[in-house]
Amino acid sequence: MKIATFNTNSVRARLPIITAWLEREKPDLLCLQETKVQDPIFPAGDFEACGYHVVFSGRKSYNGVAVASGEPVKVLRRDLFEEDEGQARFLEVSYRNMTLINVYVPQGFEVGSDKFAYKLRWLEALYSYVADAYDTDSSLLIAGDFNVALTPLDVYDPEHLAGGVAFHPDEQALLRKLLDWGLVDLFRKHEPGPGHYTFWDYRIPNGFKRNLGWRIDYILATPPVAEYSSSVWIDREARRLSKPSDHTFLTAELELD
DNA sequence: ATGGTCGGCAACCGA
Numbered sequence: 001m002k003i004a005t006f007n008t009n010s011v012r013a014r015l016p017i018i019t020a021w022l023e024r025e026k027p028d029l030l031c032l033q034e035t036k037v038q039d040p041i042f043p044a045g046d047f048e049a050c051g052y053h054v055v056f057s058g059r060k061s062y063n064g065v066a067v068a069s070g071e072p073v074k075v076l077r078r079d080l081f082e083e084d085e086g087q088a089r090f091l092e093v094s095y096r097n098m099t100l101i102n103v104y105v106p107q108g109f110e111v112g113s114d115k116f117a118y119k120l121r122w123l124e125a126l127y128s129y130v131a132d133a134y135d136t137d138s139s140l141l142i143a144g145d146f147n148v149a150l151t152p153l154d155v156y157d158p159e160h161l162a163g164g165v166a167f168h169p170d171e172q173a174l175l176r177k178l179l180d181w182g183l184v185d186l187f188r189k190h191e192p193g194p195g196h197y198t199f200w201d202y203r204i205p206n207g208f209k210r211n212l213g214w215r216i217d218y219i220l221a222t223p224p225v226a227e228y229s230s231s232v233w234i235d236r237e238a239r240r241l242s243k244p245s246d247h248t249f250l251t252a253e254l255e256l257d
Numbered sequence: 258a259t260g261g262t263c264g265g266c267a268a269c270c271g272a
Contacts, residue, residue, distance in 0.1 A: 009272080010264050034272085036265065061265050062272095107272055115271095147272090201272080202262035246263075246272080 001256045002027040005143040005217055006238075007104070007199070007247035011035035011066065012043055014245055017238060019050050021249060028070050029095060031143045033104035035064030035088075042066070057088045065091040065102045065144070073100070081125040089122070096257070098225065099134070103144035108165045116165060119147070123174035127181070134222070136182030142220040145199075145247065148175045150185070153194040154215040166216060184226035186219045186252045191232070198234055199247045208239050219252045228254045 004027045008014040011032055022030065030052075035042070037058050047054040053072045058064035065088060067073055073093040080090040080103075089104040103126065108119035126142075134140050148171040152158035161167045179185060187196070197213025204212050221229065235249040 013264065034264095061270080109271085203272090205261065207262095243263095 001029075001254050002251060003029040003031075003100070003141060003143060003219060003254065004249050004251040005031040005033070005102070005145075005219060006249045007033040007145040007217060007245060009034050009036075009245040009247065011064070012037055013243065015043060015046050017241055017244065019046055021235075021238060022047075022050050022052055022068065025249075025251065026070070027068075027251065029073075029100060030068040031091075031100070031102035032066040032068065033064070033102070033145045035066050036061060037064055055091065055093060057091050059086060059088040063088040063104055065089060065104050067091060067093050067100065067102055069093075069095060071095070080122065080129060083118075084122060084125070098139040098141060101130075101140070101142045101144075103142060103146065105145060105147045107147045108171070111163065111165050111168050116168075120170055120174060123148075123171065127174060127177045130178065130183075131181055136222055137224055138222055139225050140183075140222045141225060142178070142183065143218065143250075145217050146175060147216050148172060149214050149216050150175055154197075156197070156212040156214070166214065178220065182222055183220040184223060184229075186221055186226060186229045187215070187232045187234070187250065189226065189229060189232070196234055198250050200239065202246050217247060217250050219250060221252075221254075225254065225256075228256050230255050 052068040056066035077092040106119040109115035198217035200208040200213040239248045
C-alpha cells in the first residue's frame, strides 16, 4: 500500500497537479494540507472523477486538511485540542486496520512571537494526544506538514538558519519526543544523507533550482507499520510543473495488503 | 533587463 502527503497551498489552485498525480501514482491514501477552502465548496467532485473518496476539514482562506483515499475512510477526529478548534489543522481517520492522522502544524511566524508559542503548544498537544490515545504497537501513521526541520541534514544552510523558526531547538525537541516515543521518520529510515527537501520558499529567487530547501513534511509510523516500508521518495518533478505548490509530494510504499 | 513569490480575496495576511 502507498501513502503520500502534499501541502497544496490551495487545493483549488493545484487541482490539475493533484488529479494528474493521483491518476499516475494511484496512492491508497493522500494527505493534503493548506487546502484553503471551506467545506461546502471543497472540490470533492474532482477527486471522485478520478476514482477517489475524499474527506476534509477546512476554513476560509487559511489552513485546511483533507484525505483522499481509494477506499472510503472513517473520520475519527477533527480537532487536536480546544485552542485549535475550527483551525482545520488536524484530521484523524481510520483506514482498514490502521489509523492515519493528517496534520498541518502552525508555521510559527518568528521565534519568540505569540504564534511561535502557539506552535509549541500545538506540538505538545499532538504528543500528548498520541501518547495517551495510542501504544507503540498500534498501527498508526502521522503524515503532513510539521513546519519543523529536525537536523542539520534537513535544511539547506543549517548554520545560517540555526535558531530561526522551523529550525529551533524547542520545536525540534517536541518533534523529537514523538520519535523517541516510537514513531519512525520513514524518509530518514531509507535515506541517511543531506540535501533531500520537501519545501522550497517561493520568496528565495530560484530557490528550487538552487535546491535551497527544507525537509519539513513527514510520514511517521509506529514500528509495526514502519517495518513494512520498502521505499520513500520525494517527487521533485511535481515542483517543476507550471504553477507548482511551494511543497512537493512525499510518498511511502508499505509492503502491506 | 527599470523587474524580483504565491493564494485568497478584496486590503492585506499568512506562509
